[in-house]
Amino acid sequence: MAAKQPDAKNIDLFRVGIPRSMLLAEFGLPMASEVRDGKKTEIFKFVQGYSAGAKAGRAVFHGVADVLTIGLWEVVGTPTEGVFNGNEMVYEVSYDDNDKVDQVIALKK
Numbered sequence: 001m002a003a004k005q006p007d008a009k010n011i012d013l014f015r016v017g018i019p020r021s022m023l024l025a026e027f028g029l030p031m032a033s034e035v036r037d038g039k040k041t042e043i044f045k046f047v048q049g050y051s052a053g054a055k056a057g058r059a060v061f062h063g064v065a066d067v068l069t070i071g072l073w074e075v076v077g078t079p080t081e082g083v084f085n086g087n088e089m090v091y092e093v094s095y096d097d098n099d100k101v102d103q104v105i106a107l108k109k
Helices: 019-025 052-068 074-083
Strands: 030-034 039-048 087-095 101-109
Touching: 019 039
Parallel strands: none
Antiparallel strands: 030 039, 039 087, 087 101
16 A cells, blocks of 8 residues: 555645646646636645655565564554555645746645
8 A cells, every 4th residue: 555655746836936837747737727806826636645765665664564474464554554645735826927826825734
């Protein structure tokens, strides 16, 4: 389960001046998009996961623990990995006339 956890996203892209296209490339389509007061506003919702190194390290640890405990580690390891499945994050982003970020509000970190 550790190796199948979600990947880490580059949340540093949520800053003023970043082109909309870069946000779309990293986070995919927004969950909502509207025009408020003449400005495009979007809401991005995603699960912030883990780096490849962290996922690999956890997978190796669980594999070794399974071997050393003759499979008993699964009783502890499986529920533990179910808890560590990333954090849901939500950002509201508005853009200027050139489709560059001009405001970011973290709604859920």
